[in-house]
Amino acid sequence: xxxxxxxxxxxxxxxxxxxxxxxxxxxxxxxxxxxxxxxxxxxxxxxxxxxxxxxxxxxxxxxxxxxxxxxxxxxxxxxxxxxxxxxxxxxxxxxxxxxxxxxxxxxxxxxxxxxxxxxxxxxxxxxxxxxxxxxxxxxxxxxxxxxxxxxxxxxxxxxxxxxxxxxxxxxxxxxxxxxxxxxxxxxxxxxxxxxxxxxxxxxxxxxxxxxxxxxxxxxxxxxxxxxxxxxxxxxxxxxxxxxxxxxxxxxx
Numbered sequence: 001x002x003x004x005x006x007x008x009x010x011x012x013x014x015x016x017x018x019x020x021x022x023x024x025x026x027x028x029x030x031x032x033x034x035x036x037x038x039x040x041x042x043x044x045x046x047x048x049x050x051x052x053x054x055x056x057x058x059x060x061x062x063x064x065x066x067x068x069x070x071x072x073x074x075x076x077x078x079x080x081x082x083x084x085x086x087x088x089x090x091x092x093x094x095x096x097x098x099x100x101x102x103x104x105x106x107x108x109x110x111x112x113x114x115x116x117x118x119x120x121x122x123x124x125x126x127x128x129x130x131x132x133x134x135x136x137x138x139x140x141x142x143x144x145x146x147x148x149x150x151x152x153x154x155x156x157x158x159x160x161x162x163x164x165x166x167x168x169x170x171x172x173x174x175x176x177x178x179x180x181x182x183x184x185x186x187x188x189x190x191x192x193x194x195x196x197x198x199x200x201x202x203x204x205x206x207x208x209x210x211x212x213x214x215x216x217x218x219x220x221x222x223x224x225x226x227x228x229x230x231x232x233x234x235x236x237x238x239x240x241x242x243x244x245x246x247x248x249x250x251x252x
Contacts, residue, residue: 011085062112181238206250
């Protein structure tokens with residue numbers, strides 16, 4: 001009897017990460033949920049277990065390389081890694097942006113993805129059919145005013161995915177990049193504006209049906225579950241109301 005394939009999801013405590021964990025569990029994976037917030041991932045693991053799925057919670061800061069390396073020792077073989085941990089801080093112009101914010105975004109989005117991917121790549125390769133998913137953003141493909149730090153970090157993550165795919169071609173590991181546009185989750189914009197819910201609400205004001213976390217999770221799950229020889233190099237997903245990072249139709 002074949003072992004249940006394992007999927008590791010970083011940043012699984014909320015939003016796209018949590019939604020992806022639910023959908024991959026439903027698709028038949030044993031999901032390993034990682035995030036810094038222990039209570040959140042333990043509650044999600046309990047929810048999934050109660051529903052009849054296999055789920056484990058592991059508290060992890062992806063920017064802590066020693067902790068990531070220790071986490072990786074648990075896996076001899078791994079089917080899927082979803083690099084979801086990341087996020088944005090601030091919306092200041094380049095001229096006045098806080099270098100500490102830029103540094104934190106780079107550490108989480110780029111170095112965090114690098115840490116986890118490097119640590120788990122041997123187990124992904126050993127599976128004979130591994131998949132690395134990098135959740136970037138349309139910010140990694142084009143820029144917009146007030147997004148310099150986040151855009152720079154997501155461009156770095158995009159290049160990481162593209163370069164890794166070139167370097168490991170011929171091995172049994174796919175590299176999939178999913179780049180969402182406007183996604184309304186319970187925390188992304190609020191975190192970006194440091195808890196200012198009024199500013200966060202303005203991001204989505206008047207937009208008819210921005211993407212949800214479930215929409216993006218569905219896209220990730222679809223890409224991961226394609227036949228082994230099929231690699232979805234880059235999948236850009238936006239709501240119908242968004243034509244580009246700077247062109248959004250608003251009803252008011």
